[in-house]
Amino acid sequence: MNIDFxxxxxxxxxxxxxxxxxxxxxxxISEALAFGIGSGLFFGYLPFVRINRLPLVTFRSAPGAIxxxxxQRLGVEVTRKKFRVPEQSMAALDQALGQRIPVGLQxxxxxxxxxxxxxxxxxxxxxxxxxxxxxxxxRISDPVIDEPVLCPREDLMRARFAEGALAPKxxxxxxxxxxxxxxxxxxxxxxxxxxxxxxxxxxxPIIGVRGIRYLAGQLERWPQKLGAKRSGQYLGHLIRxxxxxxxxxGGFRFIYAAFLQEAAELLGAPRLSELSRELTGIGDRWREFxxxxxxxCKGRGAEETSYPRLAAMLRECAEREEKLFRSLLAAL
Amino acid sequence: xxxxxxxxxxxxxxxxxxxxxxxxxxxxxxxxxxxGWDPANVANLQAWEVIAEEIREAIEAVRSGTASxxxxxxxxxxxxxxxxxxxxxxPRWRVRRHLRPAVYARLKPELRARYARVFGVAPEHxxxxxxxxxxxxxxxxxxxxxxx
Numbered sequence: 423m424n425i426d427f428x429x430x431x432x433x434x435x436x437x438x439x440x441x442x443x444x445x446x447x448x449x450x451i452s453e454a455l456a457f458g459i460g461s462g463l464f465f466g467y468l469p470f471v472r473i474n475r476l477p478l479v480t481f482r483s484a485p486g487a488i489x490x491x492x493x494q495r496l497g498v499e500v501t502r503k504k505f506r507v508p509e510q511s512m513a514a515l516d517q518a519l520g521q522r523i524p525v526g527l528q529x530x531x532x533x534x535x536x537x538x539x540x541x542x543x544x545x546x547x548x549x550x551x552x553x554x555x556x557x558x559x560x561r562i563s564d565p566v567i568d569e570p571v572l573c574p575r576e577d578l579m580r581a582r583f584a585e586g587a588l589a590p591k592x593x594x595x596x597x598x599x600x601x602x603x604x605x606x607x608x609x610x611x612x613x614x615x616x617x618x619x620x621x622x623x624x625x626x627p628i629i630g631v632r633g634i635r636y637l638a639g640q641l642e643r644w645p646q647k648l649g650a651k652r653s654g655q656y657l658g659h660l661i662r663x664x665x666x667x668x669x670x671x672g673g674f675r676f677i678y679a680a681f682l683q684e685a686a687e688l689l690g691a692p693r694l695s696e697l698s699r700e701l702t703g704i705g706d707r708w709r710e711f712x713x714x715x716x717x718x719c720k721g722r723g724a725e726e727t728s729y730p731r732l733a734a735m736l737r738e739c740a741e742r743e744e745k746l747f748r749s750l751l752a753a754l
Numbered sequence: 755x756x757x758x759x760x761x762x763x764x765x766x767x768x769x770x771x772x773x774x775x776x777x778x779x780x781x782x783x784x785x786x787x788x789x790g791w792d793p794a795n796v797a798n799l800q801a802w803e804v805i806a807e808e809i810r811e812a813i814e815a816v817r818s819g820t821a822s823x824x825x826x827x828x829x830x831x832x833x834x835x836x837x838x839x840x841x842x843x844x845p846r847w848r849v850r851r852h853l854r855p856a857v858y859a860r861l862k863p864e865l866r867a868r869y870a871r872v873f874g875v876a877p878e879h880x881x882x883x884x885x886x887x888x889x890x891x892x893x894x895x896x897x898x899x900x901x902x
Contacts (some may be wrong), residue, residue: 585841709755712797
């Protein structure tokens with residue numbers, strides 16, 4: 423069985439799956455639009471949560487939130503299931519495929535055989551779409567991979583039952599009912615409002631622009647607190663979260679700028695185009711931070727890559743993002 | 755970032771590409787494939803270097819008789835006791851016990867098979883420990899940089 427499913431490669435797995443599933447069901451939206459409507463942009467520095475003994479830093483909202491928000495804001499009905507028994511989860515998948523429904527899955531990348539081996543860490547919130555079966559293998563549209571791939575049943579089952587943080591427990595989801603007419607404009611505005619509030623009005627100092635400033639202050643102290651080697655690892659971890667596959671560059675800042683550009687047209691609001699350009703500039707600055715940070719990790723460029731200099735760059739990003747998101751809220 | 759500035763520093767994606775959002779000549783955002791970017795590659799290699807170190811230490815511990823072969827497979831699969839315990843559906847204290855060579859030597863075939871399944875090896879290969887960690891990335895270049 424094989425469902426005719428248009429694979430569009432995307433920067434980020436969840437916004438990609440959301441956009442591709444919606445498009446399949448007749449709501450043609452881009453990945454950037456899905457990312458924006460789903461309020462994907464975020465910043466959080468949570469040093470008390472550890473991933474492989476490194477502090478959690480995130481540039482996007484919690485896994486699953488984008489899909490959930492987009493569905494809510496567009497009035498799409500979604501079925502979501504989790505399982506205890508792996509065989510049952512595969513039977514449910516087969517059943518949905520039998521009804522010609524493409525199915526979204528939450529998986530652990532460590533077990534996906536087609537995934538680039540260098541990127542196979544224990545990350546359990548990777549989204550993909552299953553759109554067919556050929557004997558003992560499933561047809562998969564993994565939005566961060568160039569083309570559709572085949573994945574053996576055994577491996578897919580393992581990936582669906584990965585253990586540890588964010589264990590998917592076989593989670594699968596698909597669109598149940600899609601409204602005939604969809605007005606994207608209120609959804610776009612709601613998405614922007616949530617991101618704006620989160621970035622400049624979060625009540626805790628570790629989220630939004632305050633979180634970026636908090637990180638800057640911590641980063642400055644890493645060398646004294648942790649020593650050169652360990653602080654290099656912290657820095658490298660930060661760069662990975664910002665730039666490794668799935669962010670579209672600049673810790674999701676570019677994809678959000680692309681969303682603002684589309685939103686400007688959709689809402690007939692040229693002010694949003696200006697904000698898009700400014701966010702592109704901020705994203706470029708994040709990229710420079712990663713570039714110099716990586717040089718620091720390599721033990722090069724003593725002066726311009728000192729920790730205080732890197733912290734100053736982060737503070738500049740925070741400053742500019744604060745202004746930007748305040749203007750965004752004002753423009754709504 | 756402009757489309758022509760999207761980096762193409764191949765290293766870790768293999769045959770695949772990542773997508774970058776970049777601007778075309780008219781200032782419109784376009785999705786642009788990227789073969790990789792050096793700063794991200796460096797950060798990735800650094801993460802593997804940490805894993806490699808853990809594997810090396812585990813190999814050493816198994817060879818010197820202070821840990822069972824499970825320690826090697828645990829490091830190779832990037833697991834700690836907690837994660838291995840969830841995969842094996844065992845309480846942590848039992849996994850910790852099985853990391854002791856003497857306890858491991860008396861392990862029942864059923865449990866050996868269970869661990870082998872988790873680690874993706876045949877039960878009879880569980881005791882085969884290589885001399886060096888085998889990784890999906892080449893760390894030589896990264897180490898040279900560190901040595902400078």
